[in-house]
Amino acid sequence: xxxxxxxxxxxxxxxxxxxxxxxxxxxxxxxxxxxxxxxxxxxxxxxxxxxxxxxxxxxxxxxxxxxxxxxxxxxxxxxxxxxxxxxxxxxxxxxxxxxxxxxxxxxxxxxxxxxxxxxxxxxxxxxxxxxxxxxxxxxxxxxxxxxxxxxxxxx
Amino acid sequence: xxxxxxxxxxxxxxxxxxxxxxxxxxxxxxxxxxxxxxxxxxxxxxxxxxxxxxxxxxxxxxxxxxxxxxxxxxxxxxxxxxxxxxxxxxxxxxxxxxxxxxxxxxxxxxxxxxxxxxxxxxxxxxxxxxxxxxxxxxxxxxxxxxxxxxxxxxx
DNA sequence: TACGAATTAGTCGCACACGAATTAAATGAT
DNA sequence: ATCATTTAATTCGTGTGCGACTAATTCGTA
Numbered sequence: 538x539x540x541x542x543x544x545x546x547x548x549x550x551x552x553x554x555x556x557x558x559x560x561x562x563x564x565x566x567x568x569x570x571x572x573x574x575x576x577x578x579x580x581x582x583x584x585x586x587x588x589x590x591x592x593x594x595x596x597x598x599x600x601x602x603x604x605x606x607x608x609x610x611x612x613x614x615x616x617x618x619x620x621x622x623x624x625x626x627x628x629x630x631x632x633x634x635x636x637x638x639x640x641x642x643x644x645x646x647x648x649x650x651x652x653x654x655x656x657x658x659x660x661x662x663x664x665x666x667x668x669x670x671x672x673x674x675x676x677x678x679x680x681x682x683x684x685x686x687x688x689x690x691x692x
Numbered sequence: 693x694x695x696x697x698x699x700x701x702x703x704x705x706x707x708x709x710x711x712x713x714x715x716x717x718x719x720x721x722x723x724x725x726x727x728x729x730x731x732x733x734x735x736x737x738x739x740x741x742x743x744x745x746x747x748x749x750x751x752x753x754x755x756x757x758x759x760x761x762x763x764x765x766x767x768x769x770x771x772x773x774x775x776x777x778x779x780x781x782x783x784x785x786x787x788x789x790x791x792x793x794x795x796x797x798x799x800x801x802x803x804x805x806x807x808x809x810x811x812x813x814x815x816x817x818x819x820x821x822x823x824x825x826x827x828x829x830x831x832x833x834x835x836x837x838x839x840x841x842x843x844x845x846x847x
Numbered sequence: 848t849a850c851g852a853a854t855t856a857g858t859c860g861c862a863c864a865c866g867a868a869t870t871a872a873a874t875g876a877t
Numbered sequence: 878a879t880c881a882t883t884t885a886a887t888t889c890g891t892g893t894g895c896g897a898c899t900a901a902t903t904c905g906t907a
Contacts, residue, residue: 540798542805543733545815546711550730551751552822553708554864555829556701561865563834567842572893575705578698589855596706601894603857608892625855625902634843641841643695649834650697659821660700666818667707670810674710679718679804686796687722688789709894716895727863744885756864758887763862780872780885 545670563645568612569638572597572605574646577614577639580631587626614638700825718800723767724793727752727760729801732769732794735786742781769793 560571579594580586588606592599606629609615614635620626631639715726734749735741743761747754761784764770769790775781786794 539733539736540802540805541812541815542801543729543798545819546715546726547730547733548819548822548826549704549708549711550726552826552829553704554751555826556704557864559829559832559834560701562832563837566836567839569837569842570892571701571705574698575702578694578702581694587855588857596709597893598895599856600858600896605893607857623855623903627856637844638842641844642837643698645835645837645841646697647695649832650695652834653825653828653832655825655828657696659824660696663818663821663825664700664703666814666821667703669814670808670818671703671707671710673808673810674707674714677714677717677804677808679714679807680800681721682718682724682797682800684722686800687724687793689792689796712894725862742885743887752863753865754886755866755888760863778873778885782886 549667559649560646563649564642567642569642573609573614574639574642576602576605576609577631577635577642580615580629581636581639585628585630587620587628589626591629609635704822714804715801718804719797722797724797728764728769729794729797731757731760731764732786732790732797735770735784736791736794740783740785742775742783744781746784764790 557571560574564570564574575595576591579591583590583594586594588599588602591606592602595602606615606617610617614632616630616632618628618630620628712726715729719725719729730750731746734746738745738749741749743754743757746761747757750757761770761772765772769787771785771787773783773785775783
């Protein structure tokens with residue numbers, strides 16, 4: 538499938554959507570989704586976070602998080618409060634319900650994941666490799682393709 | 693960050709969006725996007741394809757492809773034609789412009805990708821590992837989480 | 848103190864992405 | 878030959894995801 542980078546990005550693209558579908562299947566009958574599950578995990582790890590911090594940890598822009606967090610708050614798994622020390626900030630915390638929901642979700646997912654029969658060592662190496670690529674991609678400032686180059690018949 | 697599966701999915705999630713941002717940066721000044729680039733690559737590899745075939749190769753549902761392909765056709769990189777042998781099918785082909793656009797896009801991306809300084813052997817292994825996981829996830833039929841289990845305080 | 852700059856969330860518009868329902872065409876069964 | 882079934886593409890509704898912009902708050906500095 539063409540050059541290595543295209544192959545790599547395409548593989549990442551498909552893996553991510555396979556994960557999304559897998560989680561979607563597990564969560565289908567609940568209000569939970571894949572991105573919401575990610576957010577719950579980050580919150581469980583790091584406790585109370587402002588939206589900007591959560592944005593950075595999850596690698597999602599805050600304008601994506603704002604409506605997502607609103608839906609999660611409506612659902613009851615998180616709480617949103619203005620930081621009294623800095624009224625610009627909105628601090629997000631897991632509710633007790635959010636904590637128990639995450640526990641149940643993790644159990645359900647771990648169950649389905651175990652049945653895949655993946656080699657844990659390979660998964661760990663895979664995570665390391667993906668992390669390398671992700672870190673480099675995140676720091677990169679590639680040159681932009683111009684419209685002229687895109688349409689040029691020169692080669 | 694919690695259990696291995698959560699770590700794995702989160703890493704895949706971030707890698708995919710880092711790729712998307714990277715490609716977006718390269719393509720910013722053109723009409724091209726990351727999913728469109730993927731489609732162009734699949735078409736370059738496999739030639740003329742019906743939408744359902746393209747859907748399968750790209751791992752995207754056809755109701756996602758329909759509007760995407762319409763935009764690409766408007767842009768001029770692909771052509772959409774009804775198959776005269778089976779009027780239900782819409783056959784997608786790369787236009788000459790699409791072919792040259794892909795060439796230019798590949799060159800630009802390969803350029804930026806090379807500057808990341810990733811180890812090609814590691815990238816290849818990473819692709820293999822991700823492929824393993826993707827294949828298993830795709831075939832999996834995990835048990836669904838119930839609303840009762842999600843909300844239950846039992847454990 | 849006062850006022851411009853920076854920071855933080857949120858809104859808006861657009862592009863994916865999918866499940867469910869719909870429409871049109873081909874196939875199969877009687 | 879007719880009609881139910883299947884297949885292919887599209888439409889619809891909802892949820893993510895981002896760039897650009899806006900509103901509110903805080904900070905820096907005169």
